[in-house]
Amino acid sequence: xxxxxxxxxxxxxxxxxxxxxxxxxxxxxxxxxxxxxxxxxxxxxxxxxxxxxxxxxxxxxxxxxxxxxxxxxxxxxxxxxxxxxxxxxxxxxxxxxxxxxxxxxxxxxxxxxxxxxxxxxxxxxxxxxxxxxxxxxxxxxxxxxxxxxxxxxxxxxxxxxxxxxxxxxxxxxxxxxxxxxxxxxxxxxxxxxxxxxxxxxxxxxxxxxxxxxxxxx
Amino acid sequence: xxxxxxxxxxxxxxxxxxxxxxxxxxxxxxxxxxxxxxxxxxxxxxxxxxxxxxxxxxxxxxxxxxxxxxxxxxxxxxxxxxxxxxxxxxxxxxxxxxxxxxxxxxxxxxxxxxxxxxxxxxxxxxxxxxxxxxxxxxxxxxxxxxxxxxxxxxxxxxxxxxxxxxxxxxxxxxxxxxxxxxxxxxxxxxxxxxxxxxxxxxxxxxxxxxxxxxxxxxxxxxxxxxxxxxxxxxxxxxxxxxxxxxxxxxxxxxxxxxxxxxxxxxxxxxxxxxxxxxxxxxxxxxxxxxxxxxxxxxxxxxxxxxxxxxxxxxxxxxxxxxxxxxxxxxxxxxxxxxxxxxxxxxxxxxxxxxxxxxxxxxxxxxxxxxxxxxxxxxxxxxxxxxxxxxxxxxxxxxxxxxxxxxxxxxxxxxxxxxxxxxxxx
Numbered sequence: 001x002x003x004x005x006x007x008x009x010x011x012x013x014x015x016x017x018x019x020x021x022x023x024x025x026x027x028x029x030x031x032x033x034x035x036x037x038x039x040x041x042x043x044x045x046x047x048x049x050x051x052x053x054x055x056x057x058x059x060x061x062x063x064x065x066x067x068x069x070x071x072x073x074x075x076x077x078x079x080x081x082x083x084x085x086x087x088x089x090x091x092x093x094x095x096x097x098x099x100x101x102x103x104x105x106x107x108x109x110x111x112x113x114x115x116x117x118x119x120x121x122x123x124x125x126x127x128x129x130x131x132x133x134x135x136x137x138x139x140x141x142x143x144x145x146x147x148x149x150x151x152x153x154x155x156x157x158x159x160x161x162x163x164x165x166x167x168x169x170x171x172x173x174x175x176x177x178x179x180x181x182x183x184x185x186x187x188x189x190x191x192x193x194x195x196x197x198x199x200x201x202x203x204x205x206x207x208x209x210x211x212x213x214x215x216x217x
Numbered sequence: 218x219x220x221x222x223x224x225x226x227x228x229x230x231x232x233x234x235x236x237x238x239x240x241x242x243x244x245x246x247x248x249x250x251x252x253x254x255x256x257x258x259x260x261x262x263x264x265x266x267x268x269x270x271x272x273x274x275x276x277x278x279x280x281x282x283x284x285x286x287x288x289x290x291x292x293x294x295x296x297x298x299x300x301x302x303x304x305x306x307x308x309x310x311x312x313x314x315x316x317x318x319x320x321x322x323x324x325x326x327x328x329x330x331x332x333x334x335x336x337x338x339x340x341x342x343x344x345x346x347x348x349x350x351x352x353x354x355x356x357x358x359x360x361x362x363x364x365x366x367x368x369x370x371x372x373x374x375x376x377x378x379x380x381x382x383x384x385x386x387x388x389x390x391x392x393x394x395x396x397x398x399x400x401x402x403x404x405x406x407x408x409x410x411x412x413x414x415x416x417x418x419x420x421x422x423x424x425x426x427x428x429x430x431x432x433x434x435x436x437x438x439x440x441x442x443x444x445x446x447x448x449x450x451x452x453x454x455x456x457x458x459x460x461x462x463x464x465x466x467x468x469x470x471x472x473x474x475x476x477x478x479x480x481x482x483x484x485x486x487x488x489x490x491x492x493x494x495x496x497x498x499x500x501x502x503x504x505x506x507x508x509x510x511x512x513x514x515x516x517x518x519x520x521x522x523x524x525x526x527x528x529x530x531x532x533x534x535x536x537x538x539x540x541x542x543x544x545x546x547x548x549x550x551x552x553x554x555x556x557x558x559x560x561x562x563x564x565x566x567x568x569x570x571x572x573x574x575x576x577x578x579x580x581x582x583x584x585x586x587x588x589x590x591x592x593x594x595x596x597x598x599x600x601x602x603x604x605x606x607x608x609x610x611x612x613x614x615x616x617x618x619x620x621x622x623x624x625x626x627x628x629x630x631x632x633x634x635x636x637x638x639x640x641x642x
Contacts, residue, residue, distance in 0.1 A: 025411075025412055026360075026361060026362065026412060028353065028357045028358075028360055028361060028412065029351040029352055029353040029354075029357045029412065030351065030352055031349055031350065031351060031352075032342050032343075032344055032350035032351060032352045036342065036352065037342070037344050037350055040342055040344075040425070040481070040482050041344055041345075041482075041484065043423065043425070043433060043484065043490055043492070044490075045486075045488060045490050045491065046491050047488070049488075072299070081299055082296075082298060082299035083299045093502060093506040093617075094504065094505065094506040096616070098502060098617050100497060100502070102497075105497060105502075105508075106496055106497050107491065107496050108491050108496065110491065111491055111492060111493050111496050111497065114490070114492055114493070115492065115493040118430075118431040118433070119328075119329060119429065119430045119431055119493075122300075122303070122329070123302075123329075123429065125329070125429045125430075125431065168506060168507045168508055169496075169500065169507070169508050169509075169510045170507060170508075170509060170510070171509075171510060171511050172509055172510070172511050172512045172513070172514075173509070174509075174512065174514075174516070177613060178605075178613055181516075181602055181603060181605050181609075182600065182601045182602050182603070183601065183603045184601065186553065186562075186595065186597070186603045187562070188553070188561070188562045188563075189561055189562075190560065190561065191559055191560055191561070191562070192558075192559055192560055193560075194560075194642065195557065195558025195559055195560060195591055195641045195642060196641060196642045197591075197629060197639045197640070197641055198639075198640050198641060198642050199383040199384045199639060199640035200384055200629075200637060200638070200639050200640075201384040201385050201386055201387045201526075201637060201638035201639070202387060202637055202638075204383075204384075204385050206294075206296065206385060206386065207294075207386045207387040207388060207391060207526075208292060208293070208294055208295065208391075
């Protein structure tokens, strides 16, 4: 490379470095096509935003549920083994063994539709049609006592469905409710008279050991 | 280090505060100064590795730990979950030191298995309430100006979830191992959002994974713009498959479930989505039956990693107590340690970088005379938050919360050095 070309190349490089890359857009990437957005943007919100056209009945949902879902979630949504329980549990949330199902716990029906559509059946995601998802959602709402046996769930009536536990959720308030965890000078000396062992993991004995693991159902 | 005046002072203070006896100290000194009766064959005999050639340079193109460290691995608890593809394993905290978690030991949590994604076919889309929806290839992302390297802890909100009702698992790997600390390489999410142009009514973002669970979470736009990152690197190399290769989002200080792996899309919206992982899961059920939601921040927490049930004490005399502290609200300011179950406390020595929203290493160098100990650690962050006891936490949350158990951990060290997970009054 001649000396003058070297100088010119350096000048170009310096100009590149001097470009205020952060000031504006980089122009990197490209515009997403409507078909591409449609292929991935399948999420649904409680107000019904994102729901596709379609409908499904409780009756159709029962058949689909038995074929597609019951092997893990149980014929009646009671859950097989450690797979999630989907039905029942009303009135259990204050008990020692709360059963957090769609009917007893989940705040919004849209979550059921969204999750089935994006991730179910487990290991075969995105294999159900939109009408199938409407029908299975309708069946699960029916099993939880939210809609009647002859109900047909549609895009239009979806946001009218309300789940019983919606009002029990509130936004994080730890900074108020747990204000006392902020302390200036935690105790350092003679903080309590005594410390006695009240419980031991060993008594339960569920820690996995090398070469074996304990199964507890 | 032995000549560090601070170390001497802290050692004396520690024992003084506990009223150590002269007899105890004598015993400790005797055991450490024991005379060697016969010459040590490890010294007097020529070892194979001293005589013969070792491995050539090509023996291990990607290096692995010594075979003598093969017990230092992630472990899982089979009874916890229904299938291995939607499950969790645990970082072996008891066997690690410093603050950085080696890539192969960072705990895993998947909801539909860890997919193997061809980076040339991976795309990141930004859509929703933006001026122009955009698609990026991995190569596009790596050309963005403003690349950063930052260390953050990631803790699963369910870390310690099995311990709400009482001591259950014997080992800090199992009680506290859903945490890791990594230096990430990537770009601020803000850079990408600015490129797409967020509309004025864009108040939330939703990262989405490309895996078979298509994981989603809602994140407020303020957090997205403040310090979230989109990253492709961890500890100097590409993300591991199980940590989101080729791309994940980093949500510093907030619960690990939000750090969506295999990141393929970020949608901007005007409301939260209330998806499965932020309604039926990752909400905190209180004793009165109500549920706290959007409990994103991980409160200050600490654990003594040694001694612990998997790392018992073996010797009387000089010992190093070590542990980790972290806070999702800021920087660890102080860690106190007790060996008498919380009657008396001593401030531990922090060592290594003390970074905001990062694991912080602490030590107490001490002499052990063989007495039974109830060891605890208590973290404080720079907001003045003090890690509560488990009972203090249960008093305000009840027993059904599952998530966000940051209560103080107790290890009982028996006089033979054996260590167990206990609860105390």
